[in-house]
Amino acid sequence: MNFEFSEDQNMLRDQAQNFLRAKSDSKAVRKILESDQHYDEALWKGMVELGWTGVTIPETYGGIGLGHLELCVIAEELGRTLAPTPFSSSVYLATEALLQFGSEEQKQAWLPKLAAGEVIGTVAVGEGTKTVTQQNMQVTARGGKLTGTKLPVADGDVANIAIVIAKDSDSAASLYLVELGGEGVTRSTVKTLDPTRSHAQIEFKGAAGELLGGAGEGWTQLEKLFDRAAILFAWEQVGGAEASMQMARDYAMGRYAFGRPIASFQAIKHKVADMYIAHTLARSNCYYGAWALSTNAPELPVAAATARVSATEAFHECSKENIQTHGGMGFTWEFDCHLFYRRSKLLSLNLGSLPRWKDMLVTRIEQSNLDHSSQ
């Protein structure tokens, strides 16, 4: 049995940590937080040069042809450092959608550019403050022309292409690849609770969309895409959870009250222990998710929802209790606690809310013939 990352993958992690520690430190993240820059272009360029945007893209399409385990390693480190780039939109979602559903022609057209970082991609699903379903979806496609508004779209203001889900008829939706610089597309940056990651509203007025994958199969494809992305998001969440936990622990070691480090009080120790428990459960579920993703296992839908739910809960737990451990200072703009708190909620909503994933998880357990026993 081998339930660990390989030596090469761990070397990649070391490389990623060294790079991100230098290029995506608190100062870099805060520059995006407090300016009107959409993302850290220098950091993005560095990531592209390291080949990260092409990790899962085969060499024939200009990638470096590693695999999803490598991408999980990178995701964790990006989550740990709150890297303010469009990586998740472009790599976990747009690239993955093309790899999964793209025609040969589409792959040849877009994958080399995505790998080279010349093109940023994203996925457009949300339509305001409601859960989008195939029935209530407002964005429509008629004869390859899209109409309607998507909001919020992660990196929608900087992306060159978007994979958009749109309704073809009352009973069918499809995925469309839309060039966002084209006619009939209007986009504007929107304010979100995490300004370190840019989001947009995109309005389509007869914008040209190219079918991606099967006609009428959009909803199934989207679910499949989100399952795969959920595991990568979960690794970001685990990275963020661990960073928050470590931050709480380190602060408690140095902060004195009542004549002793607050880390010596059981109230604080037990809080940190609870963070460790939540984080460890999530990390172990992410290992399984990584395995399922990298092997395309039939267990993938259950593994993805499990990793997603526990990583969402762990990051929320760790980021909110990190603020609490810091006391008043944790609630200042100056301390970084709120950056993790913000990111935790952003990541938990980006692919659909926790209650929805919990519901899907149970549906999948009901459907699967998996062994539910703990052995």
Added chain:
Amino acid sequence: MDFSDTPKEAEFRKQARAFLDANATPKSKATPRRDEKEADLIKRAKAWQKLKQENGWACLNWPKEYGGRGATPMELIIWGQEEAKYDVPTGPFAIGLGMCGPTVIAFAGEEQKKRYLPKMASGEEIWCQLFSEPAGGSDVANLRTRAVKDGEDWVVNGQKVWTSGAQYCDYGILLTRTDPNVPKHKGLTMFIVDMKAPGVEVKPIKQASGHSGFNEVYFADVRIPDDHRLGEVGDGWKVSIVTLMNERLAVGSAGGPDAGELLELAQTVELGEEPAIQNQAVREKIATWYCEQAGLKFTKLRVQSALSRGGTPGPENSITKIVSANKLQGIGNFGMDLMDMGGILVDEQPMEGQFQAAWMSAPGLRIAGGTDEILRNIIAERVMQMPGDIRVDKNVPFSEVPQGGKS
């Protein structure tokens, strides 16, 4: 990453299965033994242990000369996985073989090892662990049972509590205070005690659940020869740490209903006019517990993977008992909720009453083998490297430590 055995592990698993298939019934085909008498259980357990030992399947990681097999940690795990699928009685030996044995191996003299270990391994003699006292639970080192040197013997007086299986045990490892005039951790000494010796009295404790798995054990002028000492005089704390480390390896997940069983129940009972499983609140709870269950399962696999590859496991397993005992309490509680008013009934419970039983036993599981609170301290101090509590009794002779009015 892959979940398959190495060829060597696969071969070992095959051998284990062959032995089990030839000599035991799979759990799936076994008939439940609801009202088995304790004496019958012990008899069955001893017979199974003897058969295992004769065939090289007992105490796998112990050295061969003491009745073991000299197996690797991974082989021990594989055996455990396979044996768990069969209806075999291993419970009475869990503490003796899991905790006492390793302590005897680490600290007894050669003569004592040869005398005691093979009979422990073959199931002829069952062992218990005598640490906790009325005044020393989470603070084990606060114990008061005295051992006083008298010629070549030690004379023991005092009381132990929460001793599992004392009523049928032959020997125990006993932690005593040999010097009350030094700080509490420094005045302790560990012994092997004959549970049938004159002056040893065992009284069962009736638990909150109505069952009796634990005992009080009283010692009145019990004589223990000095050659039955484990470790040096005054080193009892160090010795007990070895025992307790093995306890944490031995204590796994709490048994009982899990998310899968709750799902099954929710599919069969109604909430309102529809099956409970269609209720959103029910689904969310099942999802939460499923994620904990899966998280524990994969945490265990990570530890096993490290062992399989010859590495040292990280501290991840320290979360197992705290998560599983609380999950069990929650699932038991919610399972009864799904039965509504009828949840209180004892004889009418669906699924063999496992939800009620879980809820009744969970409070004990959250305490035994380290309370939730002590385990959180351990995670914070050992894993997260946070400081220990400031101890008012640290440098004070035990005899001067305030003990409060209650024992």
